[in-house]
Amino acid sequence: MIYQIPFIAVALLVLIGLYAVVFKRNLIKIVIGITIIESGVNLFLITLGYREGSIAPIYHGTEEAIRSLPVPQALTLTSIVIGVAVLALMLSFIVYIYRHYNTLDVRKIVGGDEE
């Protein structure tokens, strides 16, 4: 059971994030939802890379131990970096949107969208 907890957390995080994206009307909350989904996916990748009793794949010299493959960690790092870029871009869009519409409510922005 204890090993299932990360996977349950992943499912919860992704669902909570999706809920925020679909049902929240504030742009900032939508962005928060996306970052929550991203955390869920990153947690999933990290969990996949975990092997019980394994050590980091650095050459220590003598000991004979299972070394975990660092690919999932590398993927997670890449994904985090991309996530930061996307987050920054989304937030800067929100700044511009706020300047144009003076609101962060999705409904009002769509209403003002028609020319």
Added chain:
Amino acid sequence: MNQILDFLVLHSPALVVAIPLLGAFLTVLVSKIGNRVRNIFVIIISALTSIFALLLSYDVFTNGIRIYVFGGSYNPGETMIRILFEIDGINAFMLIIAAILPFVAIIYSWAFMNEQTGLDKYYTLILLITAGMLGMMMTGDMFNFFVFLEITSIASAALIAFWTNKGNAVAAGFKYIVISAIGALFVLLAIALLYGQYDALNMAILANNIQFGLLDKMALVLILAALAMKAGIVPMHMWLPDAYGRAPSSVTVVLIGTTLASLYGVFRVIFTIYGNHIMTSLRTIGEFILTPGLTIGILIIALAVLTIIVGVFMAIKQSDFKRMIAFAAVAEIGYIFLAIGAAFSTFYANPETGAATLTHSGEIALKGGIFHILNDALDVSLLFLVAGAIYFTAKTTSLNKLGGLARNMKYTSVFFLIGLLAVSGLPPMNGFASKLMIYQSTYQVNPILAIVAILCSILLLATFVKVLHSAFLGPKISNLENIKEVPRSMLIAMGIIACLIIFIGLFPNLVVETVVTPAANALKNASQYIAMITGGF
């Protein structure tokens, strides 16, 4: 000389991505020298990229599949955690599109974006999209695909919102980045699901090992949903008209390329990674024998018909020219999907060998669908460039405020006429050639599909004839009396695409035989693609 050429062709997969990537960041430096120097520099970079992409696809069409491993050599069959590019027929075909569109867009931008500020960033982002798009079309690694997908999404979103003084452009950009971010995270989740089971990220190794269990099906759903969203299939198309309509026209042309790159991702996943299982495994429900190929085929056909109908009907009611073309672009993507779905539904397991086989009409459908990718890219791009030309001279694309443009803009009018005939599938333009193949083959699958497809083509014609009448013909409008023909660089860009449209329209057989057939063969028979990595089976 020959040796240098061979060397360049050998390393072209890396160069095709490296040149625009390097050029993108050099552009910011070069633009310190002067605007003219920067424009020439960007055109040279883009032309070099296109030349290498075309060289590479020519090489693939003549010598077969190419593998390019980064950071070392490889031996088929051994475990491998390296990034590699694998280019087969369908990749080479997509490379042709990716070689044409950004080059045309950059030539067009010379005059179109001339009076804007922040052009160094504009060109940087266009070159970044080019690099990302080409990477998506060549990579043989799932995670690498995700990275390039994100590069293209971020750069495209920033470019959609390039006119930040317009609120709705920024809103469209935000919509696009939200859609792309969620889509890309779904793709990443699916990749993690696959990696967790098979310890591999390489597409060919995944395709070789895949079991088609529950987790694989979940991954398939996630990837298909995300990539279909990025390609603009109907229940998930709402970002596309905004993004295409609000972005500068030159950006829209590049965006069409990224949409088609996502479409390629769909093909790669369903035909190669899951292909063997989807096409051959059987499921019996009661007395029916249901192949997953048929199920997915029917699903794709249903979505495609919906896409065509919604796209066309929404196009008719628009009063803004650019949004109208954007909805027409949605419908065109629907035609591609219709053909692919029709092909998919005719897959059957060969009783003797067990291998997946296509019926004759399925084969025509597959070729027609692939051919239509190229034609869709050209036709819709030409229309968007014409819309950009109208915006450039008249400062509006609203049809209510336009009229009599043909009196002063004779070349643009001719290009519009070519685009109109091509997009509605009339001879002798290229749209006719591929749409005829689609009608012909979908009629074999189900006559209703062909009827819907033809009717919607006629409605597209009606839509654009309305534009022809209200914007180009008729009396002059008082405030549009002094407009002039657009500058030469825009005419050249439109001319390149118009020439390609007419060329393909006049010699469809040549194009089908040289580029479309290898692409179709690569899709329907993935075993060679897989065997190049795994070392045969």
